[in-house]
Structures are given as C-alpha cells and as structure tokens.
Amino acid sequence: MSDSDRGAGRAARPRRADARRNEKALLDAAAAVFVASGVEAPIRDIAARAGTGTATIYRHFPTRADLIIAVYRHQVEALAEAGPALLTTSGTPQAALGRWIDLFVDFLVTKRGLAVVLQSDDPCFDPLHSYFLDRLLPVCTQLLDAAADSGEIRSDLDAHELMRGVASLCAGAGNNFRYDARRLVELLIAGLHRPHQPPAR
Amino acid sequence: MSDSDRGAGRAARPRRADARRNEKALLDAAAAVFVASGVEAPIRDIAARAGTGTATIYRHFPTRADLIIAVYRHQVEALAEAGPALLTTSGTPQAALGRWIDLFVDFLVTKRGLAVVLQSDDPCFDPLHSYFLDRLLPVCTQLLDAAADSGEIRSDLDAHELMRGVASLCAGAGNNFRYDARRLVELLIAGLHRPHQPPAR
Amino acid sequence: MSDSDRGAGRAARPRRADARRNEKALLDAAAAVFVASGVEAPIRDIAARAGTGTATIYRHFPTRADLIIAVYRHQVEALAEAGPALLTTSGTPQAALGRWIDLFVDFLVTKRGLAVVLQSDDPCFDPLHSYFLDRLLPVCTQLLDAAADSGEIRSDLDAHELMRGVASLCAGAGNNFRYDARRLVELLIAGLHRPHQPPAR
Amino acid sequence: MSDSDRGAGRAARPRRADARRNEKALLDAAAAVFVASGVEAPIRDIAARAGTGTATIYRHFPTRADLIIAVYRHQVEALAEAGPALLTTSGTPQAALGRWIDLFVDFLVTKRGLAVVLQSDDPCFDPLHSYFLDRLLPVCTQLLDAAADSGEIRSDLDAHELMRGVASLCAGAGNNFRYDARRLVELLIAGLHRPHQPPAR
DNA sequence: GATGAATGAGCTTTCATTCAT
DNA sequence: AATGAATGAAAGCTCATTCAT
Known part of the structure; x- marks a missing residue:
C-alpha cells in the first residue's frame, strides 16, 4: 500500500523497479551485517554486502x-x-x-x-x-x-x-x-x- | 617511613611528589571524564582535563x-x-x-x-x-x-x-x-x- | 572499447576520469616524495603534494x-x-x-x-x-x-x-x-x- | 690518558668514580642494544639496560x-x-x-x-x-x-x-x-x- | 651529577558524509 | 536515481628531548 498507490497516474516509472530492488537488498544486507557486527557496523560494509554504493544507503535511509x-x-x-x-x-x-x-x-x-x-x-x-x-x-x-x-x-x-x-x-x-x-x-x-x-x- | 626517611639527604627519591600529584590528577580527571563520556573516552580528553600530555597517561597506566x-x-x-x-x-x-x-x-x-x-x-x-x-x-x-x-x-x-x-x-x-x-x-x-x-x- | 562504448548513454562508469587523474597525481607525487625523502616518507606528505586527502591514498593503495x-x-x-x-x-x-x-x-x-x-x-x-x-x-x-x-x-x-x-x-x-x-x-x-x-x- | 690527567691536583673527585662507572655501563648497554636493535634503537632502551636515566646518556653523550x-x-x-x-x-x-x-x-x-x-x-x-x-x-x-x-x-x-x-x-x-x-x-x-x-x- | 617524569609533535589508519558524474 | 571517490576529522601510540628535583 504505502508504496504502490502513488496518487494519480504515471504508475510505476521504469526506474522504480530498480529502486525497490535496491531497498530490499539494502535491508537484507543490513540485517545480515547487524547480526554479524552489531548495529553500529560501518555503513560501507552494508553497502558492500548489498552490492550498492554508500550514497544509495543515504538516499534510502538518511x-x-x-x-x-x-x-x-x-x-x-x-x-x-x-x-x-x-x-x-x-x-x-x-x-x-x-x-x-x-x-x-x-x-x-x-x-x-x-x-x-x-x-x-x-x-x-x-x-x-x-x-x-x-x-x-x-x-x-x-x-x-x-x-x-x-x-x-x-x-x-x-x-x-x-x-x-x-x-x-x-x-x-x-x-x-x-x-x-x-x-x-x-x-x-x-x-x-x-x-x-x-x-x- | 617509606618515603620520608631518605637517609643522609642526598635525594634518593626525587620528583616523587610531582609524580604523585600527577597521578592523582590523572585519576581524578579520568574519573570525571568516565562519568561524562564513558570509559571509552579519548585518552586525549583525559590528558587535557588533567592538564598533562597524553604520554603521561601511558607512562602511569600503559x-x-x-x-x-x-x-x-x-x-x-x-x-x-x-x-x-x-x-x-x-x-x-x-x-x-x-x-x-x-x-x-x-x-x-x-x-x-x-x-x-x-x-x-x-x-x-x-x-x-x-x-x-x-x-x-x-x-x-x-x-x-x-x-x-x-x-x-x-x-x-x-x-x-x-x-x-x-x-x-x-x-x-x-x-x-x-x-x-x-x-x-x-x-x-x-x-x-x-x-x-x-x-x- | 573498454571505456568508451557505454551503450545507450546512461553513464555506466562515471567519475572514472577523476579517479584516473587522481591516481596519476598520486603516483607522480609519490615518485617525487620518494626521491626527496625516501620510500618511508609520511603518507601525509604524499597526499599533500598530490593535493588529496590521506584517505584517498589508502583507497588507491591500501x-x-x-x-x-x-x-x-x-x-x-x-x-x-x-x-x-x-x-x-x-x-x-x-x-x-x-x-x-x-x-x-x-x-x-x-x-x-x-x-x-x-x-x-x-x-x-x-x-x-x-x-x-x-x-x-x-x-x-x-x-x-x-x-x-x-x-x-x-x-x-x-x-x-x-x-x-x-x-x-x-x-x-x-x-x-x-x-x-x-x-x-x-x-x-x-x-x-x-x-x-x-x-x- | 685522556681522562686521568686532568691538569693540576684535585685528582679524582669522589663523584668521578660514579660517573666513570656510569659511562662504562652506558657503553656496554649501548653496544648490546645496538647489536640487538640497531644503532637507531630508542635511547630509553639503552638507559634501561644500563640502569640509568635517559638524561644521563645526554650528559655523557650529547x-x-x-x-x-x-x-x-x-x-x-x-x-x-x-x-x-x-x-x-x-x-x-x-x-x-x-x-x-x-x-x-x-x-x-x-x-x-x-x-x-x-x-x-x-x-x-x-x-x-x-x-x-x-x-x-x-x-x-x-x-x-x-x-x-x-x-x-x-x-x-x-x-x-x-x-x-x-x-x-x-x-x-x-x-x-x-x-x-x-x-x-x-x-x-x-x-x-x-x-x-x-x-x- | 643523576634522575626519570613530562612533554607534544608526528604517524598511521578508519569512517561518516558529501559531491561530481 | 545511483554511484563510489574524495574528504578530513578523530584517535591511539611512540619517542627524542627538556627540566625540576
């Protein structure tokens, strides 16, 4: 719900799929790294495990x-x-x-x-x-x-x-x-x- | 006895007073900083508060x-x-x-x-x-x-x-x-x- | 081929030019500093001469x-x-x-x-x-x-x-x-x- | 020769024995440390091995x-x-x-x-x-x-x-x-x- | 004369965060 | 949008050297 009904028309721009997948990867990676190294683990480790850049994390989770x-x-x-x-x-x-x-x-x-x-x-x-x-x-x-x-x-x-x-x-x-x-x-x-x-x- | 009877005068244990005072200052400073910032506080902060250099801490407490x-x-x-x-x-x-x-x-x-x-x-x-x-x-x-x-x-x-x-x-x-x-x-x-x-x- | 045909335009390998230039600068700086001060010269000196931060060196040359x-x-x-x-x-x-x-x-x-x-x-x-x-x-x-x-x-x-x-x-x-x-x-x-x-x- | 004929009278002040012994200890210690750790070894190591303070080294060998x-x-x-x-x-x-x-x-x-x-x-x-x-x-x-x-x-x-x-x-x-x-x-x-x-x- | 305590500069390394592409 | 390169601020630790006793 929260993400799919983005108001009127223009439903799901092509880029959106990427972003979605990225967010998912980020969350999975973070979960894994948190377990392994604690919640204070370096941002970079999480990005690395997710296969994204560090800035991507900041975009999704300021x-x-x-x-x-x-x-x-x-x-x-x-x-x-x-x-x-x-x-x-x-x-x-x-x-x-x-x-x-x-x-x-x-x-x-x-x-x-x-x-x-x-x-x-x-x-x-x-x-x-x-x-x-x-x-x-x-x-x-x-x-x-x-x-x-x-x-x-x-x-x-x-x-x-x-x-x-x-x-x-x-x-x-x-x-x-x-x-x-x-x-x-x-x-x-x-x-x-x-x-x-x-x-x- | 331990420190006061230094025999015939020829200073046998010089500087001890200073060192003693310094150690005290260090301990006080550390205690204060520990309370304020936790036991993991930067060595430098403790030294600063004690009014000594960092190496002085390392000398007293390796x-x-x-x-x-x-x-x-x-x-x-x-x-x-x-x-x-x-x-x-x-x-x-x-x-x-x-x-x-x-x-x-x-x-x-x-x-x-x-x-x-x-x-x-x-x-x-x-x-x-x-x-x-x-x-x-x-x-x-x-x-x-x-x-x-x-x-x-x-x-x-x-x-x-x-x-x-x-x-x-x-x-x-x-x-x-x-x-x-x-x-x-x-x-x-x-x-x-x-x-x-x-x-x- | 390697870097120039990035298909449909959507920058695939951005920033590479900068990084490339930086690496070059780093190498030049290092060479110069090595001659002047020996190979054990402070990392900082090399970074300074290259006009970069120290961490940049660590990124390129761990x-x-x-x-x-x-x-x-x-x-x-x-x-x-x-x-x-x-x-x-x-x-x-x-x-x-x-x-x-x-x-x-x-x-x-x-x-x-x-x-x-x-x-x-x-x-x-x-x-x-x-x-x-x-x-x-x-x-x-x-x-x-x-x-x-x-x-x-x-x-x-x-x-x-x-x-x-x-x-x-x-x-x-x-x-x-x-x-x-x-x-x-x-x-x-x-x-x-x-x-x-x-x-x- | 170099050290014994210090001109007229006052031969060998009481302190001289100490100083002499100290210098000897220093030299022996330095020789040992040099072999073990090279000629650039920390002054402190030498003083420690000689059983003297660091300043004593500076006095004898500026x-x-x-x-x-x-x-x-x-x-x-x-x-x-x-x-x-x-x-x-x-x-x-x-x-x-x-x-x-x-x-x-x-x-x-x-x-x-x-x-x-x-x-x-x-x-x-x-x-x-x-x-x-x-x-x-x-x-x-x-x-x-x-x-x-x-x-x-x-x-x-x-x-x-x-x-x-x-x-x-x-x-x-x-x-x-x-x-x-x-x-x-x-x-x-x-x-x-x-x-x-x-x-x- | 001797002592050893204190100093403080200097080095490496790690990260969160920003920014140009 | 996403990237990852660059940044620069810490922080720990080591020593040569000075200085008060």
Missing part, C-alpha cells in the same frame, strides 16, 4: 536510525500485534505478559546489537527509541495493567521501565558464554509476583 | 584497562570487604545479600560508563574483567551460598551470572530519566526467593 | 608496498623485458649481463630511496620484495646462467645474491657526492670473471 | 653520534692500527689490503646497524662519518696505494669510495638469510685486480 527501524519494522509490528492476541489466548493476564516478554527477549537476543543500541543515549538514536516506544509501549502497558488488575503482580512498575530492564538484560549477553539472558529475565518477571499476595484479604 | 582499574580500585576493595561484614551484621543471609547488591548497584550506577564496559567483549578489557571477578566473585558467591543454604533463595543461579545481570541492569541507565536501576535490581533479587517456599512441608 | 610497487611498476617491467632482448643483441652473454646490470643500476640510482627499502627486513615490505623477485629474478638468472655456461664467469653466485649486492651498492649512494655506484658495481661484475680463465685448454 | 663513536672507538682504533702492521707482515701489498678489508667487514657485519648508519645522509651522523674517515681513510689509502704501486691492482679507485662500497655491501645483510656480505666483498676486491695484467710486457 539516518542510521531510519535504517535500523526499517530493518526491524516487521518484527516490531509482529510483536505489537502479538500482545492483544496473547491476552485473549493465554490463561491469565500474567501468563500473557510472561509469554509476550518471552517473545520480546527472543527478538532482542536474536537481533543482537539492537539491545545495546536501545540503551544508548546518543541522540542520533532518538528516532529509534521513539519508534519502539510508540509501537510497543502501549502493548506492554496493556498487558501489565491487565496482570496488575488481576492482582497477580505488583503494580508499581511501569511498562517503560520494564521494557528497558529487559532490554538491558539482553544487552548484557554480548557474545558471552555463561550468560543466559532468558533466565535472568525470568527472574525479573518472577520478582513481579505479588510478594505474598495477601490471599485471605 | 593500558586503558590499567587506568580503569586504578580509578575504581578503592571502591572495588571496599565492596569486597563489605561482603563478610554484612554477613555478620545483617539479620539473615538473604538480607546480607540484598544489602551487598545494593552497594554494588550504588557503585555501578554512580560510576557510570563502568557498567557498560563490564559487558564488553573487547579483549582489551579482559584484565578489567579479571580484576572485578577476582575481587568480587568470591564475595558474592559466599553471600549467595549462605542465602541458598538457609533455604531462603533459589540455588540455581551462580554469582557470576547474577553479577552480570545486575551490571546489565545498571548499564541500562545511561543518563536516562525514567529508569531506576535500583528498582529493577530489587525485582531481580525478589525473583530469587524460593518460589513457593516449601518450609513447613 | 598498503605502502602497493604504492611503491605501482610507482615503479613500469620501470620494473621494462627491466624484465630488457633481459632476453639483450641476450640476443649483445655480443656475448657476459656483455648482456653487464649491460643489464647497468640498466638495473641506472634504475636504482635514479629512483633513490628504493634501493634502501629493498634492503629492509620490515615485513610490510615483503610484497615489494616478492614483486621484484618475481619479475627480475628469472631474468637475472637467465643472464647469469648464460654467462656461466659460456665459461666467462664464475658460477658460484646466484642471481639473488648478485641482485642484493648490486642493490646494496646503489643504496650506499644516498645524496652523496663522491660515491659512484656504477663504478663499484662495475668492479663487482669484474670480480665475476673467471679468475684465471683456463686459456690454453 | 649526540647519538657521540655515543656511537664512543661505543665503537676501540675497534676503530684497532682497525686503524692493523693497517700498517698488515703491510709489514703480509706477503704482498694486495694480500695486506685483502686482509684489512676482511677485518673491516668482520667489524661491520658483527656490529650491525652500524653499516646502515654509515650510509645515511642525516646530518646528525656527520660527526660519525668524520670520525671514521679521519681514522680509517689514511690507513686504507696507504694500503690501496701500496697495492696499486706494486701493479697488482687498478689505481683508479680511491679509498673513500672503496670503504663506502664495502660498508654498503655489509649494510645489505640485514637479518637476511641468503646474503653473504663477505663473499660479495670478496668479489668486489677481486674486481680490483689488474684486468688483464699486462701479460706481454
């Missing part, structure tokens, strides 16, 4: 943040859509939250380099932060609120902080042996349980 | 890791010594562990940039990792074991992983508003509680 | 050895081709050898700084040594063998050692007055003559 | 050339004295020349780094050149003249050029396998023989 967003857009969208679905299909809100966090962790751990950059202060990544928050914060908030409302978990932690915490734990992995982000996140989530939920209230 | 270790040595030692003491003075082993982790977090959060580098894979930081592990791992292990033995917490997490997890959460802070590492660590520790403490079973 | 080879390639090739030709046109194999050595000396003495680097152990020059040996050793060997076979000269010196000896004598020249490399090499070659050529055999 | 001269003085003197002696003891002037050149080569090849610096144009080595020429040129000239007078060798090469040639061939050695300076020098000397010794005279 900012590094733009490129990162584009690379991970599909998965972020999927993550966003998974939230409400889980709330429906999971037994309890808490279970839904746990499941969603699992997905989030899988995403971050798999696409390494990303978690690290999500911790960064560098203003050049602000758009990236914004994008993630715009898409995921509402979802996570909904899950958190649901679980809190059901009395299963503490209610004094907001979604933003939780997400940053999870991302931080994922960033800690590096290439390191002897560090299991999933397990630590599990602990963190376990810590959300109502301490001794005053049952006989 | 390696960046050496400098970092020197900057944080005092506090790491204090941390190491606090462990056994807390075990004595705190009510329960778990309380001791919690208190010690608090101190660890205070340290990491205060001396920012440090937490980030503790996550790094870069081999140039290996000596730094080694130093931290040598000093703190035994302490943390002792606390963790004590708490596990008393049945208060799960026993399936080793001290190394716990410390990395805590460090990661601290690294997430950046200069960011709206991120409270202490609170997240608290959650993580809470997650260590025996799930359903099978006490009176 | 390694210092690459640059040196490029600078002297034409002349080395000419030298290599001269060998067989001389063997044909000169009266005796010994004369051919002598003439070729003359050319070799002319080359080294003219392009000063080169002779010095050919003596160097520095591994960064290995590719340079390899190039010279690949191109010239076979030629020199052929000449030397021919002269040895004809009984005119001793046969106990291999071409490699001879070439190094000649290069060394040329390196001795520096900018010095009162040192005539050609003459010394002449002596060296004269020393190759059969000691007492078994005349009445 | 210039690098001064230090080099001092290190090799004994051997240069020995070389200088050997000349006339050889002329007496050897069968022919030519034999004497050959023997002396052998000694010269042994010296240069053994004390590597020296030969290289003798080729250098760098004005900072001028005093070094001067010293060598002052001491050795007359000796070599005498030997050369004697051999020329006896009709054994060509007379169109002066001692200066010969010495530089020999030094150059020695400099070519580096740490390289497959390069025998002695052999090449032998060839050079062989080349000095009367071309076709006026047979039909």
